[in-house]
Amino acid sequence: MKHCLTIAGSDSSGGAGIQADLKTFSAHATFGMSIITAVTAQNTQGVFDVQDITPTVIANQIKAIFDDIHVHGIKIGMVSKTETIEIIANTLKKYDLPPLVLDPVMISKSGYNLLKPKAKKALIEKLLPMTTLITPNLPEAEEILGYKIEDLEKMKLAAKDLHYLGPNFVLVKGGHLSKTATDVLYDGKEFYLFDQERIKATHTHGTGCTLSSAITANLANGMHIYKAVKKAKEYITIAIKHGFSIGHGVGPTHHFYELYKKAGVL
Numbered sequence: 001m002k003h004c005l006t007i008a009g010s011d012s013s014g015g016a017g018i019q020a021d022l023k024t025f026s027a028h029a030t031f032g033m034s035i036i037t038a039v040t041a042q043n044t045q046g047v048f049d050v051q052d053i054t055p056t057v058i059a060n061q062i063k064a065i066f067d068d069i070h071v072h073g074i075k076i077g078m079v080s081k082t083e084t085i086e087i088i089a090n091t092l093k094k095y096d097l098p099p100l101v102l103d104p105v106m107i108s109k110s111g112y113n114l115l116k117p118k119a120k121k122a123l124i125e126k127l128l129p130m131t132t133l134i135t136p137n138l139p140e141a142e143e144i145l146g147y148k149i150e151d152l153e154k155m156k157l158a159a160k161d162l163h164y165l166g167p168n169f170v171l172v173k174g175g176h177l178s179k180t181a182t183d184v185l186y187d188g189k190e191f192y193l194f195d196q197e198r199i200k201a202t203h204t205h206g207t208g209c210t211l212s213s214a215i216t217a218n219l220a221n222g223m224h225i226y227k228a229v230k231k232a233k234e235y236i237t238i239a240i241k242h243g244f245s246i247g248h249g250v251g252p253t254h255h256f257y258e259l260y261k262k263a264g265v266l
């Protein structure tokens with residue numbers, strides 16, 4: 001069994017962050033491990049408080065894992081602020097790294113700044129060069145690149161420009177497009193489109209976390225990048241179709257293995 005590591009924030013309501021990542025790793029029959037960067041007080045309606053974990057504790061969590069356990073895939077999600085990013089990059093650099101998927105989490109669906117705007121520079125300079133695959137949604141790609149992205153042509157341009165900043169592969173996600181939910185993968189040479197009709201869904205809390213973790217697990221399981229993204233896209237599509245209500249706001253997506261097994265995704 002492969003071992004997957006998420007470096008991300010905790011979502012007390014379990015729909016996004018570390019909790020979504022671990023559920024996704026388990027559904028993909030990998031062993032999930034976590035380095036918590038921040039604890040959020042969050043539910044389906046919003047984020048109410050955040051406690052950042054100190055750089056020393058983050059470094060020690062990373063050290064505890066890598067000094068002892070072989071890691072086959074890493075996913076990075078919420079990284080809060082410059083000091084958090086710097087300690088993650090500087091500590092990870094000491095080890096031989098497996099594929100690393102960076103979901104550049106910035107603003108939650110409920111509108112909370114999970115990354116301090118000032119930390120954008122550190123994210124670009126410290127994390128992008130060590131990234132195998134970056135998976136921004138449209139607002140995140142716009143924030144990194146500084147221009148509007150509203151159609152497929154602009155998504156392709158963004159994928160090229162992001163690739164220039166260091167990652168081996170770029171997946172620009174189209175969840176924020178108006179008609180389709182097409183994602184664009186770029187490997188430095190070719191574009192690959194993952195078409196999907198938009199599902200009329202209310203419960204989409206943690207979709208980005210889930211997709212990036214599914215890709216991480218697929219890469220850890222030895223899949224080539226194209227297949228890893230294709231399978232993860234099938235997973236997130238089913239997860240969204242079966243999203244459900246647990247509170248008064250935006251509910252989580254679905255992670256129960258049997259459903260995916262039946263659909264032939266896992």
Ligand SMILES: Nc1ncnc2c1ncn2[C@@H]1O[C@H](COP(=O)(O)OP(=O)(O)O)[C@@H](O)[C@H]1O
Pocket residue numbers: 136137138173174175176181182183196197198199200201204206207208209211233236237240
């Ligand atoms: N309504 C939807 N119907 C189908 N797929 C969706 C929908 N919303 C998001 N997705 C897909 O879910 C994945 C996560 O995308 P997105 O929601 O853009 O991420 P984030 O959570 O980072 O904003 C992408 O593959 C995207 O295309």
Ligand SMILES: Cc1ncc(COP(=O)(O)O)c(N)n1
Pocket residue numbers: 008009010011016017018040042077078105107108109110114204205206207208209
């Ligand atoms: C700890 C944490 N990490 C990531 C997200 C993004 O998820 P979403 O975009 O669905 O709000 C979140 N809300 N909380």
